[in-house]
Amino acid sequence: MLGTMMRYPLTLNSLLERVGQLFPSVEVVARIPGKSVLRTSYGEAHRRARALAEMLQKAGLRRGDRVATLMWNQHVHLEAYLGVPAAGGVLHTLNLRLAPQELAYIVNHAQDRVLIVDDVLLSLYESFAAQVKLERVLVVRLSGAPVPAGCEDYEEFIREASGDFQYPDLDENEAAGMCYTSGTTGTPKGVVYSHRALVLHAMNFALPDVCCISQQDVVMALAPMFHVNAHGVPLTAVMTGAKLVFPGRYLDPESVLELFESEQVTFASAVPTVWLGILQALESQPGRWKLAPGMHGMAGGSALPESLLRGLDRQGIPMTHCWGMTETTPIVTASNLKSYMRDWPEDRRYEMRARQGRPSPFMEIRTMAGDDSAPWDGATPGELQVKGPWVAASYYNMPQGGERWSSDGWLRTGDVANIDPEGYVKIVDRIKDLIKSGGEWISSVDLENAIVAHPDVREAAVIAVSHPKWQERPLAVVVPREGAQLNTSTLRAFLAPKFASWQLPDAFVFVEQLPHTSTGKLLKAALRKQYRDWVWEKIS
Ligand code: AMP
Numbered sequence: 282m283l284g285t286m287m288r289y290p291l292t293l294n295s296l297l298e299r300v301g302q303l304f305p306s307v308e309v310v311a312r313i314p315g316k317s318v319l320r321t322s323y324g325e326a327h328r329r330a331r332a333l334a335e336m337l338q339k340a341g342l343r344r345g346d347r348v349a350t351l352m353w354n355q356h357v358h359l360e361a362y363l364g365v366p367a368a369g370g371v372l373h374t375l376n377l378r379l380a381p382q383e384l385a386y387i388v389n390h391a392q393d394r395v396l397i398v399d400d401v402l403l404s405l406y407e408s409f410a411a412q413v414k415l416e417r418v419l420v421v422r423l424s425g426a427p428v429p430a431g432c433e434d435y436e437e438f439i440r441e442a443s444g445d446f447q448y449p450d451l452d453e454n455e456a457a458g459m460c461y462t463s464g465t466t467g468t469p470k471g472v473v474y475s476h477r478a479l480v481l482h483a484m485n486f487a488l489p490d491v492c493c494i495s496q497q498d499v500v501m502a503l504a505p506m507f508h509v510n511a512h513g514v515p516l517t518a519v520m521t522g523a524k525l526v527f528p529g530r531y532l533d534p535e536s537v538l539e540l541f542e543s544e545q546v547t548f549a550s551a552v553p554t555v556w557l558g559i560l561q562a563l564e565s566q567p568g569r570w571k572l573a574p575g576m577h578g579m580a581g582g583s584a585l586p587e588s589l590l591r592g593l594d595r596q597g598i599p600m601t602h603c604w605g606m607t608e609t610t611p612i613v614t615a616s617n618l619k620s621y622m623r624d625w626p627e628d629r630r631y632e633m634r635a636r637q638g639r640p641s642p643f644m645e646i647r648t649m650a651g652d653d654s655a656p657w658d659g660a661t662p663g664e665l666q667v668k669g670p671w672v673a674a675s676y677y678n679m680p681q682g683g684e685r686w687s688s689d690g691w692l693r694t695g696d697v698a699n700i701d702p703e704g705y706v707k708i709v710d711r712i713k714d715l716i717k718s719g720g721e722w723i724s725s726v727d728l729e730n731a732i733v734a735h736p737d738v739r740e741a742a743v744i745a746v747s748h749p750k751w752q753e754r755p756l757a758v759v760v761p762r763e764g765a766q767l768n769t770s771t772l773r774a775f776l777a778p779k780f781a782s783w784q785l786p787d788a789f790v791f792v793e794q795l796p797h798t799s800t801g802k803l804l805k806a807a808l809r810k811q812y813r814d815w816v817w818e819k820i821s
Pocket of ligand 1: 462509580581582583584585602603604605606607608611637694695696708711800
């Protein structure tokens with residue numbers, strides 16, 4: 282073999298050292314309890330992350346040991362993102378929207394040794410504390426609450442550090458992070474991220490053809506840091522040295538927009554429901570917020586309706602629509618246009634941008650219809666399968682999770698999709714959400730996206746309800762905008778030009794709100810249960 286390059290491991294430690302050396306004065310800004318804005322810097326984040334790493338090592342943390350966080354998006358969470366892996370540990374972010382028994386199951390399954398918890402979340406911790414065995418609980422006292430018996434003050438813990446922390450000699454394939462899937466049903470499954478996967482994901486995220494992040498940006502970590510590393514935003518900001526803004530627990534559209542304006546945020550990433558709230562606030566109070574010129578965003582986690590994409594364009598926040606999952610770190614595809622598509626007619630461009638996009642470098646995609654891979658014709662549906670360097674190869678300690686991977690090494694995503702001749706994916710549905718009517722499949726996602734395009738609709742879910750003749754038929758559950766008068770015939774007429782008549786929902790139910798999962802996806806399992814005994818008025 283010819284001699285080539287150095288063997289240099291891709292680890293988060295390089296990113297931590299880099300940001301401390303090159304960008305110490307760049308600001309890190311966080312909303313803290315009480316809603317005030319705290320200003321710190323990458324220099325401080327570097328010093329404190331290393332202090333955390335040193336003290337964790339001194340406390341006996343071994344390579345691969347899990348350290349959990351139960352925290353909002355804020356600057357100390359960033360220290361844990363960097364400091365825990367620097368010590369050779371694995372940062373396990375806990376979803377603070379889960380029920381106590383789910384959190385207890387996850388902490389026990391992951392065998393977390395240490396927990397870092399925001400004082401405003403202490404009552405949540407206390408609701409499951411008796412069911413878990415943690416060696417240390419470090420309380421981040423941003424609201425000034427007293428430290429309960431059996432816990433320690435995070436500040437005092439890191440204050441003991443001497444400052445001469447030595448990085449362990451890590452292999453890039455060692456574990457750095459861990460997150461449990463937010464699945465709508467079934468047992469939560471743990472995905473373990475390697476240093477290499479997180480580094481490559483950050484490099485990919487920053488690419489101009491993905492989310493286009495540079496040092497010039499002001500980046501807000503808006504998606505929760507407990508859900509797939511906030512889509513990868515904090516680590517990408519650290520890698521590029523871009524100013525980083527954390528919204529804390531103030532996630533209502535007005536608070537977010539206030540921070541967009543005061544910090545002149547140029548990039549944020551969130552699920553479509555959050556962007557919808559932001560769009561509605563911008564539309565209802567024109568001119569109230571002055572956003573940074575050139576602001577852009579990423580939407581992912583569920584399908585981005587074309588109407589929302591157009592609306593945000595009108596407000597000067599163009600979106601990149603991405604697809605991914607906990608198992609894929611998460612970003613696999615991004616919907617930016619290719620150069621020659623810029624000349625396409627406007628409607629066609631929007632159609633492409635509303636797709637979930639084309640795969641990133643090193644990501645391979647295919648759709649499988651039975652045993653065969655489906656053609657890239659933009660029509661034939663199949664299960665989306667993916668492989669690549671930031672795709673998980675297994676679940677943590679769950680041998681029965683193996684059926685998620687095909688015998689030839691692809692991750693079965695459980696999503697039904699088609700791929701068009703340009704290589705752009707369109708997610709048709711989760712396999713379990715597809716509606717089978719008289720032997721034909723109907724996409725609930727297509728119907729939902731079309732319904733929310735109606736100006737009087739705030740949100741919509743379409744579910745399969747059993748039908749004596751057709752096996753299943755679509756039922757639409759719709760949340761009208763405040764004060765709007767909506768009825769079934771208006772919506773059927775609105776949808777009629779876009780669908781074959783047999784695809785249209787047979788009934789529309791109007792409700793005040795829809796159930797969501799802890800990460801903002803529609804909770805269709807709950808809706809299916811609620812409408813299980815629905816009686817169709819007329820059998821067509
Ligand atoms: P999670 O692991 O909780 O992030 O959920 C991953 C799942 O969210 C995927 O398998 C999809 O079903 C869904 N999802 C993520 N991004 C999108 C998107 N852009 N469009 C449609 N569904 C999406």
